[in-house]
Amino acid sequence: MSEGEMAIIKxxxxxxxxxxxxxxxxxxxxxxxxxxxxPMICQEVIQKGVGSSKNYAISLPQRVxxxxxxxxxxxxxxxxxxxxSNKERKVYDEKFIRMDTKRLCELTxxxxxxxLKPLVDLTSRALARIIEGKTPEEIREIFHLPDDLTxxxxxxxxxxTMDDPRIRLLNRLYAKKRKELKExxxxxxVEVEEHVDxxxxxxxxxxxxxxxxxxxxxSKSKKKNKKRKEQKNGxxxxxxxxxxxxxxxxxxxxxxxxxxxxxxxxxxxxxNLPSMEDDIFTPKTEFEDGYIDDEIDPALKxxxxxxxxxxxxxxxxxxxxxxxQERQPVNFSINGNGTSRRLTGHK
Amino acid sequence: MKRCLRNGxxxxxxxxxxxxxxxxxxxxxxxxxxxxxxxxxxSKPWRSLWKLVPKLNFDYENFQSEHETYSEIVCKxxxxxxxxxxxxLHLDFKVGKCxxxxxxxxxxxxxxxxxxDLALHVISEKRSFTFPTSxxxxxxxxxxxxxxxVLVDVPSQVCLKSLRTLRLxxxxxxxxxxFINLLSGCPNLENLVLYQELPDMETCTIAVPSLQxxxxxxxxxxxxxxxxxxxxxxxxxxxIYGFKALEFCLxxxxxELVEATIMNVSKIINEKLLESxxxxxxxSLALSPLEIKFPTGSIFYQLVSLELYTxxxxxxxxxxxxxxSSPILQxxxxxxxxxxxxxxxxxxxxxxxxxxxxxxxxxxxTFMWKGCTKLGEDEKEVVKYILRNSNRLKRATxxxxxxxxxxxxxxxxxLEMVEELESxxxxxxxxxxxxxxxxxxxxx
Numbered sequence: 001m002s003e004g005e006m007a008i009i010k011x012x013x014x015x016x017x018x019x020x021x022x023x024x025x026x027x028x029x030x031x032x033x034x035x036x037x038x039p040m041i042c043q044e045v046i047q048k049g050v051g052s053s054k055n056y057a058i059s060l061p062q063r064v065x066x067x068x069x070x071x072x073x074x075x076x077x078x079x080x081x082x083x084x085s086n087k088e089r090k091v092y093d094e095k096f097i098r099m100d101t102k103r104l105c106e107l108t109x110x111x112x113x114x115x116l117k118p119l120v121d122l123t124s125r126a127l128a129r130i131i132e133g134k135t136p137e138e139i140r141e142i143f144h145l146p147d148d149l150t151x152x153x154x155x156x157x158x159x160x161t162m163d164d165p166r167i168r169l170l171n172r173l174y175a176k177k178r179k180e181l182k183e184x185x186x187x188x189x190v191e192v193e194e195h196v197d198x199x200x201x202x203x204x205x206x207x208x209x210x211x212x213x214x215x216x217x218x219s220k221s222k223k224k225n226k227k228r229k230e231q232k233n234g235x236x237x238x239x240x241x242x243x244x245x246x247x248x249x250x251x252x253x254x255x256x257x258x259x260x261x262x263x264x265x266x267x268x269x270x271x272n273l274p275s276m277e278d279d280i281f282t283p284k285t286e287f288e289d290g291y292i293d294d295e296i297d298p299a300l301k302x303x304x305x306x307x308x309x310x311x312x313x314x315x316x317x318x319x320x321x322x323x324x325q326e327r328q329p330v331n332f333s334i335n336g337n338g339t340s341r342r343l344t345g346h347k
Numbered sequence: 348m349k350r351c352l353r354n355g356x357x358x359x360x361x362x363x364x365x366x367x368x369x370x371x372x373x374x375x376x377x378x379x380x381x382x383x384x385x386x387x388x389x390s391k392p393w394r395s396l397w398k399l400v401p402k403l404n405f406d407y408e409n410f411q412s413e414h415e416t417y418s419e420i421v422c423k424x425x426x427x428x429x430x431x432x433x434x435x436l437h438l439d440f441k442v443g444k445c446x447x448x449x450x451x452x453x454x455x456x457x458x459x460x461x462x463x464d465l466a467l468h469v470i471s472e473k474r475s476f477t478f479p480t481s482x483x484x485x486x487x488x489x490x491x492x493x494x495x496x497v498l499v500d501v502p503s504q505v506c507l508k509s510l511r512t513l514r515l516x517x518x519x520x521x522x523x524x525x526f527i528n529l530l531s532g533c534p535n536l537e538n539l540v541l542y543q544e545l546p547d548m549e550t551c552t553i554a555v556p557s558l559q560x561x562x563x564x565x566x567x568x569x570x571x572x573x574x575x576x577x578x579x580x581x582x583x584x585x586x587i588y589g590f591k592a593l594e595f596c597l598x599x600x601x602x603e604l605v606e607a608t609i610m611n612v613s614k615i616i617n618e619k620l621l622e623s624x625x626x627x628x629x630x631s632l633a634l635s636p637l638e639i640k641f642p643t644g645s646i647f648y649q650l651v652s653l654e655l656y657t658x659x660x661x662x663x664x665x666x667x668x669x670x671x672s673s674p675i676l677q678x679x680x681x682x683x684x685x686x687x688x689x690x691x692x693x694x695x696x697x698x699x700x701x702x703x704x705x706x707x708x709x710x711x712x713t714f715m716w717k718g719c720t721k722l723g724e725d726e727k728e729v730v731k732y733i734l735r736n737s738n739r740l741k742r743a744t745x746x747x748x749x750x751x752x753x754x755x756x757x758x759x760x761x762l763e764m765v766e767e768l769e770s771x772x773x774x775x776x777x778x779x780x781x782x783x784x785x786x787x788x789x790x791x
Contacts (some may be wrong), residue, residue, distance in 0.1 A: 105362035112370050124370065127363070128377035136388050143363045145390040154388040 018045065019057035022066050027057050030073055037076035039115040061113035068110035075119055097126045101142055104130075364392050368399075372430075376402035380424055381409055401430040404437045407470060417441075418449035425456045433457070435464035435490075442471035442496060451479045464490040471496035475519050483507060483532060493518050501525045505532035514540040523548050530555055542566070554578040562586040567593075574617070585624070590615060598623040605629065610656070613638040621645075628652070632669075635659040641668050652678040657691030657718075663729065667700055676706035679733075683718025691718065694725035699732060707736045714743040720757075722764055731771045740775040746783035 018035040021027045035051075036042045044058045045051045051058040060069070078084075078092055097104065108123040131139055140147055363371075375383050375396065380403050387397045405421055417440060425436075436457050440450065457465060458481070465488060469476045475498035483505035490512040493499065497518040510533045520526050526548055530536065538560040539553065544567045551574070553561065558579040566589060574595035582601040586608045590596050595617035604626050610633035612620065622642035624630070628649050633656035650673040655666055670676070683691040714733055722730070734743065745768070747761070765782055 102360075102362055105366065108370065109362075109366055112367060120370070120373075124374045125377060127374050131374070131386075132378050132382055134382075136385055139386070139389060144361050145364065145393075146361070148391050149388060149394070153394065 018051040019054050020051065020060055020069070021057040022060050022064055022069060023062040024065065026066055027054060028066070028069070029054075031077075033080055034073050034076045037080045037116070038072070039117075041114065063106075063113045064110040065106070068106050071107060072110060072114065072116065072119065076116075079118070093122055097122060101127075101130060105143070361390075364390070368396070371396060372400055375400045376434075379404045379406045379409060381406070384424065398427055398429045399431075400428070401432055401434040402437075403428065403433070403435070405439065407439045407441055416445075418445050418452075421453055422449070422456065425453060425460075428460070433460040433462045435466070436462050437466040437468075439468035439470060439494075442469060442474055442476045447477075447479065450476070451481060454479070454482050458485045458488070461487040463488065464492075466490075466492035466494070467497070468492075468494040469496040480505065483529065485509075490514075492516070499525055499529065501528040501532070503528050503531075505529065507533045508535065510536055512536075512538040512540075516542045517544070520548050523550050523552065527552055527554070549573045550576060552576045552578075556580060558582055560584040563590075564588040565590055567591060571614075574615070585609075587612060596620055602626050607631070609634060615639075630654070630669075632656065632665065633659060634665065636661055636665040636668060641665070643668075645672060647673045648675070650676055652676075652680075654680045654682060656682050656684075658684045660692065662692060663694045663697055663725075666729075667704075670704040670706060671700065674705050675710050677710050678713040678715075679711060680715040680717065681719075683716075683720075691726070693723050694729065697725045697728055699728075703736045707733065708738055710739060711737045712739050712741045714740060716743075716745050718748060719745050720747045720749070721760070727764070727767065730768060734768070734771045734773050734778070736774055737778070738774045740773070740778045742779045742781060744781040744783060749784055 016032040017029040018032050018041065019027060019029050020035065020041070036045065040061075041051070041058060050056045064072075075096060079089060099107070104123060104126055108120065108127065111119040111123060130142065134142070139145070366374075375386065383397045383400050383403075386393050387395070403424070405424075407417060410417055410420060421438065421440075438453065454465075467478075475496045477498045477500050478493075480502060483501050484507070486506075486508050488507055489509050491507070491510060492514040494516040495518070498521060499515070499518050500521040503524075505528060513529075513533060513536055530539075530553065533555070535557055536555050537557060539555065539558055540562045541551075542564045543551075544565065549572070551563075553563075553575070554577075556579070559581055561577070561579060561582060561584070563575070563586070571592045572594050574593040574597070575590065576595070576597050578599040579601060580599070581603055583603050583605045585601070585604065585606070588608075588610045590612045592614040593616070596612070596615045597617070597619045600623045604624055606629040607624050607627045608631040609620065609624075610631075612634055615638075618640055620639060622640070622645055625642070625645050625647050626649055627647065629652040630647070630650055631654040637660050647669070650669075653669055653673065653676055655662060655669070659665075666681075670679075681691075711733075714737070716730070719726070730743075730745075734740070749757070769780060
């Protein structure tokens with residue numbers, strides 16, 4: 001139908017309306033195609049046949065107040081038109097969610113109770129953007145959260161993991177690995193000289209045979225691309241690269257203490273990860289090398305592989321056991337609908 | 348047991364803690380783990396919520412601490428997580444800062460938790476990281492992504508039974524065998540995305556009976572050796588970008604193909620590409636007929652929509668070849684480059700086809716030319732030919748991009764073109780011509 005023809009027919013077309021009642025008792029009507037964009041309303045109309053008149057208005061969940069309803073229907077009215085391009089929709093969405101956080105929370109809640117997933121996703125992303133990168137104090141201020149935890153309680157979450165049997169298992173395995181690797185290294189250091197010689201001979205041979213140029217070229221170009229990729233992803237940090245250069249210049253691993261200090265000062269601090277007692281995991285100087293050279297020979301690698309798989313299996317069985325003890329008896333639904341569990345104050 | 352946070356009649360009410368738990372978890376799933384953990388100190392109801400977040404995103408750069416190594420932090424947080432289903436784990440780490448043992452541990456923990464989606468991004472200065480074989484053995488993993496400095500070393504006999512999506516971004520392979528072993532270990536693989544530079548492998552063999560979607564982006568340096576062999580009988584969606592200067596590119600027939608995009612393919616010595624795509628319904632081509640073998644005699648018997656990019660040599664000949672071979676074509680789009688003075692390669696030696704292609708006479712309904720800032724005489728001839736012969740044409744759209752500084756000469760030329768095209772006698776009575784201008788503003 002061309003637009004000209006549509007203009008003639010429109011006034012004569014009977015528009016259907018759906019009647020809705022919000023929790024505060026007020027009733028309003030909305031164009032059918034707009035209201036039906038919400039799955040919850042759609043379900044009520046189809047399954048229960050309500051909404052066709054004022055007396056049989058659909059009762060909306062408590063979390064939907066008239067102001068939010070009006071916003072939601074603005075959203076629906078725009079998006080239910082089929083001909084819009086993705087770009088248009090994106091531009092609309094970005095303008096749409098510009099509102100204060102209080103209204104944003106209300107809107108999220110209302111959209112969730114009406115099961116309008118696209119709007120829930122949109123508002124969730126907006127709320128996540130607000131929370132990301134902020135300190136707890138800032139977040140508390142924005143959302144008006146009471147600062148009702150004691151200092152001890154604030155440290156609690158991570159403290160409790162010390163008692164976790166899995167952490168103990170992990171610790172034991174770490175200690176074993178360290179010991180093994182130390183022993184291998186002691187043996188290796190005796191043979192180091194010979195290894196170096198062999199390798200250089202190999203290098204020479206392959207160079208003479210002319211295989212190298214290709215290998216060298218590809219690794220260079222790959223590095224180029226990867227550097228480009230890294231920079232695109234924003235993961236390369238100027239200060240980190242400078243530090244890496246320093247690390248390369250230092251040969252022996254005994255310089256670890258100095259390097260660790262440099263690392264710590266160079267990179268940022270995690271603000272709220274409380275410090276754990278050091279006896280759970282080994283103290284820094286022993287464990288953390290500046291640049292860990294992982295050139296383990298294949299036999300040891302095999303052994304490590306098997307150990308790790310074994311660990312995973314043991315972990316799996318202990319996880320299944322612990323599930324019975326830790327899971328709370330309350331059931332809650334994973335998908336959002338009006339009746340899912342709210343936050344409770346206890347663990 | 349429900350705690351009510353409302354203060355009653357205060358203006359400054361906490362609205363966010365009132366949201367259903369599932370919704371809060373959805374919001375937290377969008378945050379990096381560091382921010383998720385810090386919500387544990389916000390207020391009472393938030394104390395344990397962080398442990399239930401089903402999607403974990405560990406960002407190496409922002410997770411540095413004076414007190415613990417990155418490995419320790421990751422292990423601790425992974426083990427603290429009590430979500431009933433661990434949906435996804437995105438983890439990046441730096442070679443040299445984390446031991447192979449640690450990485451093996453993380454993978455072990457994640458697999459023990461039946462993680463569904465695992466993405467590992469390796470950062471490094473010089474060396475690639477080889478994952479333990481345990482990475483390639485998991486009954487429940489559905490999606491795996493490996494990025495950057497990874498050396499894929501897969502012995503035979505691996506099993507990723509539930510894997511449906513595999514994405515490999517610029518990884519290295521120990522040898523060609525490794526890649527084949529990996530794919531053989533994924534009996535239910537549906538979606539494969541490869542970003543690579545072909546010198547990583549001599550022959551990239553993609554033989555996956557269950558594969559439905561394949562995207563290959565090859566940024567190789569036009570070395571002139573190696574190639575692709577693609578055998579995916581269930582393939583529905585295919586995207587190929589940048590196969591330049593290869594020895595071979597062989598695609599086996601894909602009878603289920605719905606949509607294919609082939610861009611920037613050239614200089615392939617042994618090539619079998621278009622002839623295997625004849626069942627496709629929607630096709631997008633940025634190709635020159637000089638670079639690729641056109642399967643003369645083959646018919647694209649299901650092709651309904653065709654997009655052709657006009658910045659390739661002799662694109663107009665490819666256009667004619669495609670029109671002749673696509674009996675039921677309904678939508679034709681010509682796409683010029685979005686930037687620069689000349690959006691498309693000017694036509695030379697345009698010869699009208701001897702017989703009007705059947706699709707023009709009986710099926711073509713939509714014609715679009717995007718980016719036609721300057722249409723030369725020959726280009727206008729093509730347009731006129733289409734307008735004159737398309738009996739079913741409903742709409743012909745010409746869109747161009749104009750920049751802020753409008754050239755008045757430009758405007759005059761455009762008006763002339765509009766008039767010229769409007770005056771063509773159209774075969775279809777209901778055909779509308781639409782001229783669109785997209786203003787491109789430079790952001791200062």
